[in-house]
Amino acid sequence: MSEKVVLTGIKPTGMPHLGNYIGALKPLIEQSHTQKTFMFIADLHALNTIHDAKQIKQHTYEIAGMLVALGLNLDNAVLFRQSDIDEIYKLNTFLMNVTPKGLMNRAHSYKASVDRNVANGLDVDAGVNMGLFTYPILMSADILLYNADIVPVGADQKQHVEFARDIAGYFNNIYGDTFKMPEPVIGEETGLIPGLDGRKMSKSYDNTIALFAPEKELKKKIMRIITDSKTPEEAKNPDESTIFQLYKHFATDAEIAEFAQMFRAGGMGYGTAKTILFDKVNSVLAGPRAEYERLMANTDEIEKILADGACKARVVAQETLGRVKRAMLG
Ligand code: ADP
Ligand code: TRP
Helix, strand or coil: CCCCCEEEEECCCCCCEHHHHHHHHHHHHHHCCCCCEEEEECHHHHCCCCCCHHHHHHHHHHHHHHHHHCCCCCCCEEEEEHHHCCHHHHHHHHHHCCCCHHHHHCCHHHHHHHHHHHHCCCCCCCCCCHHHHCHHHHHHHHHHHCCCCEEEECHHHHHHHHHHHHHHHHHHHHHCCCCCCCEEEECCHHHCCECCCCCECCHHHCCCCECCCCHHHHHHHHHCCCCCCCCCCCCCCHHHCHHHHHHCCCCCHHHHHHHHHHHHHCCCCHHHHHHHHHHHHHHHHHHHHHHHHHHHCCHHHHHHHHHHHHHHHHHHHHHHHHHHHHHHHC
């Protein structure tokens, strides 16, 4: 097992889709079998957009329940809720004082809001709260509080990890060597999962299949995947088919080879191909889905797992915060 500290946060904003699962969650869960990882539900980061406590709590259970149901190794992964660790609010306050405002002005997500406002003839900061503006400072606090070496994130979060490095650098320059330098690790873009319409599966395109969609809905969605108009008899290129692209991530090598052959040979209609895809995805996800549903009906169990994780995370957080406080305040 590597000595490096891996850390990642997941924002509780709703049920992930198959693209999130294959691109982000499955690799993290696999990694938890060989690698110590801090993994937290970033509920404080959801606050700048969700102003409803019930919703945030429910989404927190969904993400935690989902990770556990999918087999996250809780011996290696410290799974906790961001807001349960008091040291995060404190480190956030400390880091505010070494972070130049100009750095925040350059953040992609803030700039995107400003651009949208300008395009709509509104005040530049219309609808921007300080939670959004200072989002990268809180995220830096997450990363630095747990001494993370490696931060696996989607490409959209890379800048935030770079900001964490910048902020750690400013701090270390002023107060001496206090923080480690984290490295972002970006998932392979080549693994992009197509959605129902063939474009990248994404919430923004409304073309997703929810990871734990009930069986009936899963079937309905898979049957709605858009295909070309080839007849059943015609030979088909599996690499151009959304059906095959999804199948690949759920089947064994032998099954993948056999399904590809069925595409190339001709004689298989898209309806049949979709039924094969549904049976495969459903057989892989049925067990975890049942466990997820059980956990969601017993949220005390999820709370207990998060409380155990918080106990472990707190030990590291307190040690780091002590160091920071001594450096800044004596
Ligand atoms: P969305 O596009 O639905 O808003 P996010 O941007 O929230 O998804 O993505 C969260 C994580 O899931 C990121 O790490 C990203 O790399 C991964 N991801 C999202 N969509 C896909 C996809 N279609 N294929 C592979 N990975 C994806
Ligand atoms: N900002 C990340 C997102 O929107 C979630 C997140 C919060 C995170 N804190 C983090 C990711 C620390 C990695 C490390 O997806």
